[in-house]
Amino acid sequence: MSSEDRLELRRAAVRPRAFGAWYVTEHHVRIWRRYLGVNVATAIGTPFMFLLAFGIGLGLLVNANAGPGGVDGVSYLVFIAPALIATSAVTIASDEFSYPVMQGLKWNPIYIGMHATPITARQVVDGLVLFVALRVTATTFVYFLIMAAFGGVPAASGVLTVPVATFTALAFGTPLFAYAATLREDRGQFAVVQRVLVLPLTLFSGTLFPLEQLPAFLQPIGWLSPLWHGAELGRVVGYGAERPLWLTAVHLAFLVVLALAGWRLAVRVMRGRLDA
Amino acid sequence: MTVISATDLVKRYGEVAAVDGVSFEVAPGESFGLLGPNGAGKSTTMRMVGAVSTRTAGELTVLGLDPDEFGPEIRARLGVVPQQDNLDNELRVRENLLTYGRYFGLPRRLIAERADELLEFAQLADRGDAKVDELSGGMKRRLTIARALINEPRILLLDEPTTGLDPQARHILWDRLFRLKEQGTTLLLTTHYMDEAEQLCDRLVVVDHGRIMAEGSPAALIRQYSTREVLEVRFGSERNAAAAAALADVGDRLEVLPDRVLVYADDGEAALVEVTARGLQPLTSLVRRSSLEDVFLRLTGRSLIE
Amino acid sequence: MSAVTEQRAMRRGGVRALYAGNARAVVGRGLVATRSSNWVVIASGFFEPVFYLLSLGVGLGAFIGTVTDAAGREIPYAAFIAPALLAVSAMNGAIYDSTWNVFFKMNFGKLYEGMLATSLGPLDIALGEILLALFRGAVYGIGFQIVMQLMGLNLSWWALLAVPAVMLIAFGFAAIGMGVTSYFTTFQQMEWIMFVLTPMFMLSATFFPITVYPEPVQWLVMALPLWHGVELVRGLTTGVVGPELLVHVLYYGVMIAAGLAFTTRRLRALFLD
Ligand SMILES: Nc1ncnc2c1ncn2[C@@H]1O[C@H](COP(=O)(O)OP(=O)(O)OP(=O)(O)O)[C@@H](O)[C@H]1O
């Protein structure tokens, strides 16, 4: 093999090595576009529905009971809006990082197809994480606009609920991604994870009511939930909720650390799966 | 000069040695085959060459590079047709080519041009907008092969390319592969089919239990391990063994299969005369030329297609 | 005239081709599969509504206090929402069993193709799956009723009828769900189901009385099946029982009949045409 040949070989992989993750993202976007209808309908329909059900319907009951001071000093809609935005982000992440991962490895093994090209296992992971981050950001931005239009996000810093929600989604999603990539057989594991992990972490996370309303033994679940950290962080930026600075820092650190740890783990698991 | 060079290549899965010390070399533009029964280790070898499976031991270079270190560089120059299709069922036929092309970092315009050519090549030009799910098994196979060519690979890895295709589709595919070979593409392929191996391979290895049993061109292997002709005689399942005992010294060699007796001889007709001369009346008899199947039977004591 | 008879004959032939009178075999297989499948999966199904009850009944309830029920009494929020959660979990369970579960078996497991290769017809499979869904629904319903009893949320002896009511609800949704699933071929399309169910879940008097809505919206909600389910169960567990409960039952009777007819037609189209 001549040195010129070698050089040419190296060159062939320069672009994939640099942009491979983005190519994977492009692929996911293309699949997403196949279902544009349901995706857009859900992205727009969901916020209106929550607005109607919780902001207005439930809000009537809560505001009547809470008195003029409202909840945490604001109306019920303002209180829940940042949490609802974060919740919708988490929902997308837990959808994207569960069955589709198993599908890509097993039922319709497109990840294996990607890996036969210059794409590395790490890029397969990065590309999906990037796609989910983009999808979540776009969707929660729509959510934010609708909430803001109905007075749900009064502070100017409220637009930051969007990046907060994205981090929340990744903190929730990347560990799930790593877990999903370990599964070789579907024996209902996702249903279990959904019910005994995702659901309590969502329900006991101080989204629809302050965490302190729960019996003391249930509150620690909230502390472990990315959604609680995301919702509280969202409230700080959404309506300037008064929280100690250190607590805000903890929320942020918790989300970032969990997202990065899950991501790294997912890369490791995926390397093992794709190197057969 | 070689494009693929394997020396004492080993791949273990726990206790199982899927590939157990395999050595071979493939020259540029050559068409090289791995022939062997189920579980022989063909796909495992292909995955190691394809730089998607880390070897347990041994040496391997592909295009002069070590796959463990330069996976992306090697894969950028390969076209891979895996044993099991992994097309994206959620995308349409043409979209499959477009997304795949991107993975090689090719510009979109170039990919679009090649995609159209390849759809033509795979006789799928009118199905570009079809969903992959709607294609027949053979069409999917052709699409997978077209997809593998999107980067104009130097080496094409084909793992049982024609399994599941009807005879006509197989011949068309062979024709396409010949053309690629003429253009200088190196082919590495696995197959269960002797006729396919004889048609396509310049050289091949017979593998069993992760080891190489023999190596050479199809003609040389037949010459070395078999006689020019074979006489197949059937006496009925209970009587084959007894008849074989009476024929022990007819021809060069005998193989007793459950349903028939194979008499290896350079002159099959003469052997048949000898059989009847001994007062044996076969129910059917057939004289044919030796094939790789016979080589395989000789080497492993087993039939290739079980 | 002759065309009609011919059509009718064909339809009868059609049902015979669809139904071998052996849904039991499917149920049997389902139970065996259940027994050998992951017990955690089954046990976890019970926790789902309980988690909702703890979060919404207790957490949110502490926040809201009491709600005025249909008879004008003030009842604790937990007692208001618990029957709704029971009805919703019956719906979700039935939908899961008849959509996702069936979807998987149709598209990935290829289980039905194997079954249809035997003497079983698609209708045996459909009925079998629905019966399985009902069985699971009943088991979970009883579990949830026990939790409600322990938390003092059953306000009347009528609550004993809540479990049969739950099975009625499950039957209704399962019958329709299977037919709908037969149209879908990918995961993402399945999301349309959620797209329809989630608003229904949130707006059908589950979290708050529909009196908060303007009148036209109230009429709309009252057309939805889940509202009838919620009101039926809530009437029983809170003890506000009147003839209107029969209307809810009737609604489900019609839904079941229509759902079965629809699913059978779809199965015939899918498997026999
Ligand atoms: N990922 C894996 N994990 C464990 N064992 C494996 C794995 N892949 C292959 N094997 C084992 O290695 C051996 C060789 O398998 P391989 O797929 O290479 O055979 P093959 O020659 O391609 O067979 P076939 O003709 O059936 O495709 C088999 O015993 C198989 O069970």
Ligand SMILES: [Mg+2]
């Ligand atoms: Mg193989």
